[in-house]
Amino acid sequence: MGTANLDAVEISGTGWYGQVGQSYVLDGDWPRFEVFEYSRVIDYDAMASREDLNRRRGSYPAIGGGAPFAGDQLITEVVSDGYAWNLQGDRVIRPGRSYLDGVSHADFRQLDILLTPHGFLQAALESDDATAISTPIVNESNGGLSQGGRMVTVISFTALGKYRVNGTINDQNLVELVTTWVPNPVYGDMLFEMRYTDYEEFDGIMFPTVLHEHQGDPVLNPAHNSQEIRVSNVRVNPNVPDFGVPNEIRRAPPAAVNVDSQEVADGVWRIAGGSHHSVLVEFDDFVTVVEAPLNEARSLAVIEEVGRLVPGKPIRYVVNTHQHFDHAGGLRTYLAQGSYVVTHEGNREFYEDVLFHPGLRSLAPDRLATYYPMFTASRRPAPIEGVNRKYVISDGSRTLDVHPVLGNAHTQTMVIIHLPAERILINADMYNAGIPVQPFRLPNMRTLAANIERLGLDVEQHVTLHAQTGTHEEFLQAIAD
Numbered sequence: 001m002g003t004a005n006l007d008a009v010e011i012s013g014t015g016w017y018g019q020v021g022q023s024y025v026l027d028g029d030w031p032r033f034e035v036f037e038y039s040r041v042i043d044y045d046a047m048a049s050r051e052d053l054n055r056r057r058g059s060y061p062a063i064g065g066g067a068p069f070a071g072d073q074l075i076t077e078v079v080s081d082g083y084a085w086n087l088q089g090d091r092v093i094r095p096g097r098s099y100l101d102g103v104s105h106a107d108f109r110q111l112d113i114l115l116t117p118h119g120f121l122q123a124a125l126e127s128d129d130a131t132a133i134s135t136p137i138v139n140e141s142n143g144g145l146s147q148g149g150r151m152v153t154v155i156s157f158t159a160l161g162k163y164r165v166n167g168t169i170n171d172q173n174l175v176e177l178v179t180t181w182v183p184n185p186v187y188g189d190m191l192f193e194m195r196y197t198d199y200e201e202f203d204g205i206m207f208p209t210v211l212h213e214h215q216g217d218p219v220l221n222p223a224h225n226s227q228e229i230r231v232s233n234v235r236v237n238p239n240v241p242d243f244g245v246p247n248e249i250r251r252a253p254p255a256a257v258n259v260d261s262q263e264v265a266d267g268v269w270r271i272a273g274g275s276h277h278s279v280l281v282e283f284d285d286f287v288t289v290v291e292a293p294l295n296e297a298r299s300l301a302v303i304e305e306v307g308r309l310v311p312g313k314p315i316r317y318v319v320n321t322h323q324h325f326d327h328a329g330g331l332r333t334y335l336a337q338g339s340y341v342v343t344h345e346g347n348r349e350f351y352e353d354v355l356f357h358p359g360l361r362s363l364a365p366d367r368l369a370t371y372y373p374m375f376t377a378s379r380r381p382a383p384i385e386g387v388n389r390k391y392v393i394s395d396g397s398r399t400l401d402v403h404p405v406l407g408n409a410h411t412q413t414m415v416i417i418h419l420p421a422e423r424i425l426i427n428a429d430m431y432n433a434g435i436p437v438q439p440f441r442l443p444n445m446r447t448l449a450a451n452i453e454r455l456g457l458d459v460e461q462h463v464t465l466h467a468q469t470g471t472h473e474e475f476l477q478a479i480a481d
Helices: 106-116 117-126 296-309 333-338 345-355 365-370 440-457 472-479
Strands: 008-018 034-042 048-058 074-081 083-088 091-092 131-136 151-159 163-168 177-186 188-202 205-215 225-236 258-263 268-272 277-282 287-290 315-319 340-344 383-388 391-394 399-404 415-419 424-427 461-464 470-471
Touching: 008 205, 034 225, 048 424, 048 440, 074 106, 074 151, 083 106, 083 470, 106 117, 106 151, 106 163, 106 177, 117 163, 117 177, 117 205, 163 296, 268 296, 277 296, 277 365, 287 296, 296 333, 315 333, 315 391, 333 365, 340 345, 345 383, 383 399, 440 472, 461 472, 470 472
Parallel strands: 287 315, 315 340, 340 383, 424 461
Antiparallel strands: 008 034, 008 225, 034 048, 048 074, 074 083, 083 091, 131 151, 151 163, 163 177, 177 188, 188 205, 205 225, 258 268, 268 277, 277 287, 391 399, 399 415, 415 424, 461 470
16 A cells, blocks of 8 residues: 555545535435535645545435535645634634534544544554454445455444444455544434545555545435545645634633523523524423524524423424434434424324434434433334324424425425414424525525425514524515525
């Protein structure tokens, strides 16, 4: 492989990028974008990297979620000295929430270096706990790269004090597969894997020209292919850029979970304070929370605020708008304390088998994995109320209706929430009140308008789960403009 003579590398190429956690349907893969320009510089000795990825929609269908954008988008991600940051031109950007609301960006990007073929070999040689086994792998059921009885060597070590990294060296003495697991609120211990094929020699160094990445376990769910880069050029030991950590990153305080409540109607509160919001609805002897986004830390903060606003009433229901990771990542916290989960019927199987599985959480155990309450264990299958037509939550006086959405390109399993007496509509990712409308957002807004008309909903106020509240007249005007 030539690792002993490699201190740094610069690669370039093209390929595609998958938006992890944002599949259109649960039995489909992550939505893809064309990567028309890719470059990465890695300094192995310094455990530092800068990755520049220029993406656009290309020929891939405009379905699924993720941060929407129009035209071309350059993503620049840097890691150095245990710190992670992004760049927009010359502007330094703090990544904010942990990656997929699970593992820190710094850990994830350092692991991404260790999962490269030469980064893996260097780390394995330097590790104090590396072990190795050699075994023939025959008829591997997942269609992996080691097949047909070839002899392979699997080397395993602990990285960053807690992540198990396994690498497969094939019968050509080339690294073909490197795998680890990272904490994720939806998957638990989520597979993070790189597969390497089509090696070529560059200045005495063997380097793969196809880099295929998985995030997500194909045994659990078809969504797992997250990136593929076809390498066109490799520069060995180039002059590396200055990887000095900017002061604003080094001195930044730890990210905090904030809540900010606003009563939008009698007994109805919007609980904001970050990028994703929830809504609290009070009933006679219980409460309902709409949306449990991000992760357990966010859910615990919202639950505490619910107890402050409406003390003494249990959270009987939590309503989930759709299955994307950023909107479903906090559901387990509510399940662990006995709430019913109201979601689209199409999400039931994945939630029961994967999201609500009590185990597979060794890296970041949450309440459900740690305590596995008896009332939860005895309620199998999980207490899910599946919605495929109007679902009503009521105490005889106040009513909350949950409706499946038809014709939505963001996800096939979306619901909206309507409070008929208050004339309030709650939605996620279809309309963001108070934010200037960009053309690529209009299709989802028009889909929302069509569903409001189809269902005959009387709407006066929109409460949006990513933005502000606004009037229905403002919504209609935004579509017309």
